[in-house]
Amino acid sequence: MADERAGREVVPSRSMTSTAVYVVLVARGYLVKGINRFVVRPYRRKRKSAREQLKNTLMAVRVQTWRLWRRAKAVPARAERQVRVWSDTTQSLRTYGHEWSVEREIGRVVSGKGPLLVGPWLSEVGYEVLYWVPFVRWVQSHYGIKSSRLTVVTRGGAAAWYRDITPQAVEIFDLITPEEFAQGNLKRAPETGGSLKQWKVTSFDQTLIEAASRRAGLEGTKVLHPSLMYGLFEQFMLGHRHMDFLRRRTSYRLIDAPDVLLPQLPDDYVAVKLYTAASLPDTPAMRRTLQSLVLSLAERSPVVMLDTGLALDDHDDYTFERASRILSIREALHPRDNLAVQSAVIARARAFVGTCGSLAWLAPMMGVDTTALLADPRFLHGHLQVGRQMFQAMGGGSFSPLDLSALDPLGLTIASARSESRSAAQ
Numbered sequence: 001m002a003d004e005r006a007g008r009e010v011v012p013s014r015s016m017t018s019t020a021v022y023v024v025l026v027a028r029g030y031l032v033k034g035i036n037r038f039v040v041r042p043y044r045r046k047r048k049s050a051r052e053q054l055k056n057t058l059m060a061v062r063v064q065t066w067r068l069w070r071r072a073k074a075v076p077a078r079a080e081r082q083v084r085v086w087s088d089t090t091q092s093l094r095t096y097g098h099e100w101s102v103e104r105e106i107g108r109v110v111s112g113k114g115p116l117l118v119g120p121w122l123s124e125v126g127y128e129v130l131y132w133v134p135f136v137r138w139v140q141s142h143y144g145i146k147s148s149r150l151t152v153v154t155r156g157g158a159a160a161w162y163r164d165i166t167p168q169a170v171e172i173f174d175l176i177t178p179e180e181f182a183q184g185n186l187k188r189a190p191e192t193g194g195s196l197k198q199w200k201v202t203s204f205d206q207t208l209i210e211a212a213s214r215r216a217g218l219e220g221t222k223v224l225h226p227s228l229m230y231g232l233f234e235q236f237m238l239g240h241r242h243m244d245f246l247r248r249r250t251s252y253r254l255i256d257a258p259d260v261l262l263p264q265l266p267d268d269y270v271a272v273k274l275y276t277a278a279s280l281p282d283t284p285a286m287r288r289t290l291q292s293l294v295l296s297l298a299e300r301s302p303v304v305m306l307d308t309g310l311a312l313d314d315h316d317d318y319t320f321e322r323a324s325r326i327l328s329i330r331e332a333l334h335p336r337d338n339l340a341v342q343s344a345v346i347a348r349a350r351a352f353v354g355t356c357g358s359l360a361w362l363a364p365m366m367g368v369d370t371t372a373l374l375a376d377p378r379f380l381h382g383h384l385q386v387g388r389q390m391f392q393a394m395g396g397g398s399f400s401p402l403d404l405s406a407l408d409p410l411g412l413t414i415a416s417a418r419s420e421s422r423s424a425a426q
Contacts, residue, residue: 095240099232103232105228106143106224107143109222109223110143110222114149114221115151115216115218115221115222116149116150116151116222117209117212117216117218117221117222117223117224118151118152118162118224119153119212119224120153120155120172120205120208120209121153121155121226122155122185122198122204122226123198123226124357125339126361126383129161129358131233131250134390135232136162136165137164137165137250138249138250138251140165148166148168150165151166151168151212152169152170153170153172153208154172155172155181155335156336156337156338157258157260159171160259161255164253164256168216170215172208173335175211175212176211184208185204187204188202188205191203198227199231200227201227209221209223232249236382239382250390252365252393253365253394254365254394254395256366258341258343258344260337260341262341262344263332265327265329265345266304268302269301269304269327270297270301270303270304270349270350270353271345271346271351271352271354271368272297272303272305272306272352272354273305273306273317273353273354273358273359274290274317274318274353274354274355274373275355275358276317278376279374279380280355280373280375286404287320290318293353293373294326295326297353298324301350302327303326303327304328304345305328305329306329306345306359309333310333310335329341329345343366346362346363346368347366347368351368351370351371352371353370354371354373356372356374356380356384357372357380357383361383364391364397364398364399365391365394365396367397369397369400370399371400371402372400372401372402374404375403375405376405377403387399
């Protein structure tokens with residue numbers, strides 16, 4: 001027994017002090033854990049959340065400040081755009097209001113059953129053919145006007161262009177001489193702001209209206225004046241209205257050849273009408289080019305020149321040296337019927353070549369294939385668009401504008417191209 005007791009290990013008993021220390025340490029551990037769990041960690045989570053909220057708030061403030069700055073920076077541009085929109089809207093309303101007032105005036109003029117004077121037309125031939133005659137035709141159809149009410153006042157036998165509208169006409173050159181006509185046009189220009197276009201009824205217009213009324217034996221006559229057409233189509237001619245606007249207020253049809261006495265002509269020929277214009281300026285180089293063109297045409301077929309020698313407007317005919325197969329009808333042209341005779345000559349031609357404008361707009365309406373020459377298209381863009389679309393829609397002759405300025409960058413002219421082709425042929 002003694003030996004067994006001696007072999008056992010003797011474990012000293014824990015003192016009260018050590019026990020107390022142990023308990024304190026264990027309690028401290030639990031206290032630290034408790035503080036970490038219920039105080040420190042929640043505090044850290046809240047502090048982290050607060051930092052993130054502050055960061056997000058600052059970011060949001062920064063973004064909003066940036067957006068506000070950008071918006072503030074864009075305010076002048078946006079205000080300018082809005083002003084432009086308001087200005088365009090105001091201008092559109094003014095335009096529509098003006099056009100509506102013109103259409104109301106047209107309705108007032110054509111109302112009733114009394115005689116109606118159409119004209120007098122004193123402006124360019126091109127505007128008469130391309131706009132005025134189709135406009136008058138539309139007015140007659142739209143308002144249901146009987147042809148017996150209408151009397152056309154124009155010059156040079158151009159009344160033939162209105163035959164499907166009315167057979168009644170007064171020839172201006174039965175009322176005044178060509179010299180008086182030219183002087184009257186010059187004097188009315190200051191009344192229309194320096195333009196030959198009939199923007200208003202001038203004193204010269206009024207003189208002719210009274211003389212035409214007496215000539216036709218009309219009383220209580222109302223007047224469908226060209227100023228109504230110019231006022232209605234003003235914005236279109238400035239390029240601010242769509243083609244549909246014009247299409248709804250015009251009526252284009254083929255024009256029959258006038259029944260007039262003609263000089264002796266070849267059986268097959270090309271009619272040529274070349275005159276000075278802003279789109280085809282009178283320069284030595286241009287004269288050489290056009291001379292060469294006419295000679296080249298004459299090599300292929302007879303050419304009938306429609307130079308009039310009449311000083312009735314601000315355009316002068318190009319004149320060239322005469323050659324075989326080139327015929328001029330100048331001697332057969334007189335002020336009273338010169339446009340009628342030229343129209344009849346064009347109607348019989350195989351083709352027409354001329355300055356882009358004037359009779360170049362008429363030839364396709366007579367079913368004649370047309371080459372319209374120009375060197376500066378700035379004055380013709382709108383008219384070219386009208387011509388192409390309307391001639392095609394009416395089934396008229398082909399219309400082919402030829403811009404001679406396209407040869408300049410290549411160092412070519414019709415004359416040089418012609419000589420080079422001859423050299424190649426040899």
